[in-house]
Amino acid sequence: MSGQLAGKVAIVTGGASGIGEACAETLAREGASVLVTDIDDGMGNAVAGRIAKAGGKAHYLYHDVRDEVSWPGVIGEAEKRFGRLDFMVANAGIGIASPLETMSLADWQRQQAINLDGVFLSIKYSIPAMRRAGGGSIVLMSSIAGLRGSPGLAAYSATKGGVRLLAKSAAVELAVDRIRCNSVHPGIIATPIWGKIPTGAEGNRRNAPIDPNELASAVVPLVRVGEAQDIANGVLFLCSEASNYMTGQELVIDGGITAGRRPFLRT
Numbered sequence: 001m002s003g004q005l006a007g008k009v010a011i012v013t014g015g016a017s018g019i020g021e022a023c024a025e026t027l028a029r030e031g032a033s034v035l036v037t038d039i040d041d042g043m044g045n046a047v048a049g050r051i052a053k054a055g056g057k058a059h060y061l062y063h064d065v066r067d068e069v070s071w072p073g074v075i076g077e078a079e080k081r082f083g084r085l086d087f088m089v090a091n092a093g094i095g096i097a098s099p100l101e102t103m104s105l106a107d108w109q110r111q112q113a114i115n116l117d118g119v120f121l122s123i124k125y126s127i128p129a130m131r132r133a134g135g136g137s138i139v140l141m142s143s144i145a146g147l148r149g150s151p152g153l154a155a156y157s158a159t160k161g162g163v164r165l166l167a168k169s170a171a172v173e174l175a176v177d178r179i180r181c182n183s184v185h186p187g188i189i190a191t192p193i194w195g196k197i198p199t200g201a202e203g204n205r206r207n208a209p210i211d212p213n214e215l216a217s218a219v220v221p222l223v224r225v226g227e228a229q230d231i232a233n234g235v236l237f238l239c240s241e242a243s244n245y246m247t248g249q250e251l252v253i254d255g256g257i258t259a260g261r262r263p264f265l266r267t
């Protein structure tokens with residue numbers, strides 16, 4: 001496939017759904033070969049199938065980002081199947097809502113293991129392959145919850161804040177290898193994650209899932225919920241040559257939420 005990423009190879013973790021799915025499809029549309037990894041085989045295979053049907057190159061592989069032992073095999077699969085590794089989109093993540101006072105240590109640790117340990121492993125095992133490719137771009141999926149506090153989502157916020165500084169540290173450490181690393185900070189994006197948030201320990205469960213459309217209409221200055229494609233567009237930029245002098249930075253895509261509150265009065 002022609003396109004600005006022709007000949008390049010990407011891994012997208014958590015690529016079976018939502019933002020990861022949009023990233024995988026967008027990078028493939030621009031010519032990259034994409035290894036989609038996830039723990040949802042049905043949806044992951046469907047994403048790879050849709051990419052192939054549209055004329056792109058993709059393959060799905062089961063992988064839990066917490067599983068360190070399997071990481072070399074995942075990177076190896078990308079190199080064996082597609083010849084190299086240029087981009088790592090460390091996107092897999094979950095959100096567990098719970099007040100701090102009643103949050104179990106198990107929920108805290110599960111949140112850290114997927115959102116932070118998994119991202120660390122994504123970086124660690126990409127480095128040798130990207131060096132072999134002569135450089136690369138690592139994109140870490142953080143959140144606006146990684147830029148400021150989030151009541152009821154403290155554990156999530158802690159992981160996303162960790163991801164933000166992990167990106168900066170990786171950026172300066174890996175610059176010598178021509179490997180760039182940036183973080184992306186989505187606001188309120190309409191994906192299945194909102195329906196999965198009540199996954200905290202029994203007793204911390206909400207009765208109704210959060211509706212991202214309702215939330216967005218109350219707090220987003222651009223007065224609409226974000227789409228997964230809005231985030232994939234930013235990820236494409238961070239993978240492309242257009243961002244080749246950008247590393248260690250935060251790309252905030254939030255409809256203006258972190259710029260300030262909605263105006264009280266129209267002027």
Ligand SMILES: NC(=O)c1ccc[n+]([C@@H]2O[C@H](COP(=O)([O-])OP(=O)(O)OC[C@H]3O[C@@H](n4cnc5c(N)ncnc54)[C@H](O)[C@@H]3O)[C@@H](O)[C@H]2O)c1
Nearest residue numbers: 014016017018019064065092093143186188189191192193
């Ligand atoms: N949707 C939003 O409003 C929003 C806002 C800010 C940040 N984010 C971040 O964007 C990323 C993607 O979220 P999304 O909204 O697309 O959610 P999603 O639930 O639609 O997709 C997440 C994917 O990650 C996969 N996953 C979960 N645990 C995994 C594991 N252990 N190993 C491998 N894959 C795993 C899931 O199976 C799923 O396919 C997450 O890191 C999330 O925190 C989302």
